[in-house]
Amino acid sequence: MSAAQFLLLVAAGFLVWAAASRYRKYRRQQIAKQPLEPGWEDILQSKVGLYPALPNELRSALHSRMQLFLHDKEFVGCDGQVISDEVRLTIAANACLLVLTQTRPIYPSFQTILVYPSTYVATEKARDGMIVYDQHSVRAGESWYRGPVVLSWSDILHGSNNDEDGHNVVIHEFAHKLDEESGVMNGLPILRNSAHYAEWSKVLNDEYDAFLKRVERRRNTVIDEYGALSPVEFFAVISESFFEKPKRMKSKLPELYSQLERYYHLDPASWNTGSDTSS
Template sequence: MGTTIIIFLILGLIVTGILIGPLITKQRRNRIKYRPFPPLWQAIIENKLPIYLKLAPDERRRLQGHIQVFLAEKQFIGCKGLQVTEEMKLTIASVACLLLLNERGEYFSKLRSILIYPSTYVVTETIATGDYVMEERREARLGESWSRDQVVLSWEQVEQDTHNWKDGHNVVLHEFAHQLDQEDGKAEGVPILQRKSDYPIWAQVMTVEYQQLCNDVQQGLTTVMDRYGATKPAEFFAVATETFFEKPHQLRQKHPALYELLQRYYQVDPGQWVEE
């Protein structure tokens, strides 16, 4: 009898945690979001994020709130002796949080830490090159997104990307798009969508656009999106996201269906922020 009561008590606590936990998290985040935004932070973002002042007032207010939650919940770690500054944190957070303006209520749920290297970093990969044959390769990288809990970035590349906003390359947008893609545990170019009915439309548009990019790359044609997007669907989504935010007019002109799809998902129109 005593054991049965204990089991029911434990189950009750688990259910209570499942139901109440998200509510507590939402309340805590709301308190953080509506704190006054520090003037110094405002000045840093105006200086580091070229499109910030082009956002509508409501978009800026929402972005500020998301930045505050992001900074409260994520850990920044300097690598190779790099001292992480407030400017670094705010620059990365402000770009990453552009992807959260659709108000999904999640803050890259699996992400815990952002590792920042001073510049390009080198990793060693073990790759199978044949039956029972493994080969170690050293590869230079500018950023990567881990499906578990980390994003890795080159600060030099982050700075270069924010200074050259309209070139279609942005390591922060790219890697944090991967985080959105990986929230369901799989990296396949399909983030968690709002409705079940959205998935067939997403699959149809993304498949057509991905195949077109692959074909264009094979034929050596000039493309709006970076050729790296033809690597696999997960990379296509990340590259398409970079292009959507940095080259919106070109993407809308050449790939209207893809632009509309991403506009519906991110709930923003970067064409209002970036000059033609």
């Protein structure tokens, strides 16, 4: 093959790749633009507590991301759980709240969501000296590193319907998914700008230490005490509070709120959310 023929072949390969990539982008745009199906708006209004509070422009951003999410993810019912539109939409809407303004692909590292009717028993291998044994624990949800998300439908409903108790298992588990995108789960997700990392680390470390002290003294923390387990759980529970108790968080923990506001590029304290107040 002559050099000219080789160059021609490379150019042709590049054109094919560029056309395929343009087509993929076009297809994704078409999927994102699909209107909601009949009945979906009613499900969102009745099952997703934060949905009615969303400003209009964010509501249409949510619809687009939900369409992509529903196209990409596979839902599997376990222990007899039926995967209805209600189940799919409630999970998709809460999960996509976290990526409403994200420009990168949404949740690219996994495909499957397992849904149980209620809390389920997970079995893990544990070790005591030389003895390896099965350890059982009751769970409402979990997120496997680069693997499936597992959720309990009754806990999803309870957390999603109540938009101000600070508990939302879908937000919690999908915050873990954002955390793992950096390649390691450590409570530090990929930030929008590399210049933000130093400030994020300082504020999050200081806030985590102060939070641990409040937990120790049994003081009201705004944040679920489960976050005391590790910086990984801290990031997940502050994400729950950011969406479900935004006014209280902004008032009591303004520096933490402002880091999350910059990360999620959202200001839920300005939304019309239930009885969440700054006091």
